[in-house]
Amino acid sequence: MRILVVGGAGYIGSHMVKLLADAGHDVVVVDNLTAGYRDAVIAGDFIQADLADRASLDTVLGSGSFDGVMHFASYIQVGESVTAPAKYYQNNVANTLNLLDAMVEYGIRNFIFSSTAAVFGEPDYIPLDELHPKNPVNPYGRTKLMVEQILKDYDTAYGLKSVCLRYFNAAGAHPEGLLGERHDPETHLIPLVLQAASGRRDAIKVFGQDYPTPDGTCIRDYIHVMDLCDAHLLALEKLITHGKSEAFNLGNGNGFSVQEVIDTAEKVSGREIPVIAAERRSGDPARLVADSRKARELLGWEPHHADLAQIVAHAWEWEKHFGGLANPKS
Numbered sequence: 001m002r003i004l005v006v007g008g009a010g011y012i013g014s015h016m017v018k019l020l021a022d023a024g025h026d027v028v029v030v031d032n033l034t035a036g037y038r039d040a041v042i043a044g045d046f047i048q049a050d051l052a053d054r055a056s057l058d059t060v061l062g063s064g065s066f067d068g069v070m071h072f073a074s075y076i077q078v079g080e081s082v083t084a085p086a087k088y089y090q091n092n093v094a095n096t097l098n099l100l101d102a103m104v105e106y107g108i109r110n111f112i113f114s115s116t117a118a119v120f121g122e123p124d125y126i127p128l129d130e131l132h133p134k135n136p137v138n139p140y141g142r143t144k145l146m147v148e149q150i151l152k153d154y155d156t157a158y159g160l161k162s163v164c165l166r167y168f169n170a171a172g173a174h175p176e177g178l179l180g181e182r183h184d185p186e187t188h189l190i191p192l193v194l195q196a197a198s199g200r201r202d203a204i205k206v207f208g209q210d211y212p213t214p215d216g217t218c219i220r221d222y223i224h225v226m227d228l229c230d231a232h233l234l235a236l237e238k239l240i241t242h243g244k245s246e247a248f249n250l251g252n253g254n255g256f257s258v259q260e261v262i263d264t265a266e267k268v269s270g271r272e273i274p275v276i277a278a279e280r281r282s283g284d285p286a287r288l289v290a291d292s293r294k295a296r297e298l299l300g301w302e303p304h305h306a307d308l309a310q311i312v313a314h315a316w317e318w319e320k321h322f323g324g325l326a327n328p329k330s
């Protein structure tokens with residue numbers, strides 16, 4: 001297949017590009033490099049362009065037929081979306097419309113969208129399946145839900161078929177140490193904990209130790225980035241053969257607390273990780289765990305790296321490059 005990966009220089013997109021190339025597909029990457037890295041694109045063709053720039057999109061999408069588009073490009077910080085919502089609605093919604101409109105114009109029908117567990121908001125029940133009510137509690141989650149709704153209307157009106165993949169907590173790194181998470185600023189728990197292990201950070205702040213969970217810290221469903229990428233390829237293949245728009249929740253179905261993540265990181269790294277007790281972070285549900293049976297049943301998806309220690313071990317191999325503890329492989 002020939003596949004356009006938008007946001008392919010970012011964390012999850014860069015792993016997707018490598019997986020697609022390894023599976024023998026032709027890949028074209030579009031990224032404006034606001035948050036991504038040119039050297040993270042280790043396969044395929046790279047075009048530096050912004051989704052806001054419709055003329056550039058016309059050039060790329062008109063350059064030859066694409067079997068599908070995978071869309072990873074968006075702003076991703078929940079906290080920033082509360083203080084700077086305009087930035088989020090513009091990039092995550094308006095710029096996505098540019099991409100969808102160009103797809104309609106050039107007759108490209110298959111779209112895989114990076115959605116999020118944040119579309120659900122505070123859970124009514126656990127684990128969360130696809131039928132759970134969607135009441136996002138921040139602009140970030142609302143931008144993703146808006147795109148999901150737009151996609152339904154574009155299917156009805158223009159026949160654009162889509163799969164929305166709602167990731168829970170993406171984590172881990174390429175098993176061969178080639179790629180990993182490099183957000184700046186980093187807000188995600190596992191890379192921050194490992195930065196505290198490598199010495200790049202003094203300590204990890206634990207946001208709240210008084211939640212109604214066994215150890216008082218929040219529980220999340222950490223899903224390996226390569227397992228997410230597997231789901232994208234399966235979703236595109238299914239979309240092409242069956243032509244039916246769908247949404248899937250993607251997680252392992254196992255919840256781990258912040259404290260369990262820290263304990264696992266200490267074991268994996270062999271280092272003591274200093275912890276600072278901090279206030280709860282606003283908008284954090286106590287517990288988020290995915291019910292991914294639909295993806296298993298309809299896509300035949302199966303996570304291969306569900307073990308938290310393995311997720312953390314792969315992320316640790318990556319962190320060691322930056323902590324000066326190993327030589328980068330790329």
Ligand SMILES: NC(=O)c1ccc[n+]([C@@H]2O[C@H](COP(=O)([O-])OP(=O)(O)OC[C@H]3O[C@@H](n4cnc5c(N)ncnc54)[C@H](O)[C@@H]3O)[C@@H](O)[C@H]2O)c1
Pocket residue numbers: 006007008009010011012013030031032033034035036037049050051052071072073074075076091095114115116117166167168169170171183
């Ligand atoms: N990381 C997670 O835990 C997580 C969880 C749920 C959903 N998601 C979603 O997955 C997707 C990828 O997340 P990530 O962690 O890889 O993010 P990331 O910031 O590492 O990657 C996003 C990429 O998109 C590019 N980009 C952003 N706006 C662009 C634009 N207007 N034009 C061109 N390129 C643009 C950035 O430069 C970056 O390379 C996002 O849509 C995010 O909302 C991520």
Ligand SMILES: O=c1ccn([C@@H]2O[C@H](COP(=O)(O)OP(=O)(O)O[C@H]3O[C@H](CO)[C@H](O)[C@H](O)[C@H]3O)[C@@H](O)[C@H]2O)c(=O)[nH]1
Pocket residue numbers: 076078116117118119167168169170187188189190192204205206207208218219220258281284288
């Ligand atoms: O320094 C930190 C960072 C995080 N946490 C805690 O660790 C857990 C995980 O936090 P992350 O920021 O790593 O992830 P979130 O669960 O907040 O967010 C993830 O899930 C969201 C959906 O709910 C969005 O999709 C978002 O992009 C994705 O990263 C939370 O309980 C958080 O309070 C800490 O204690 N200390």
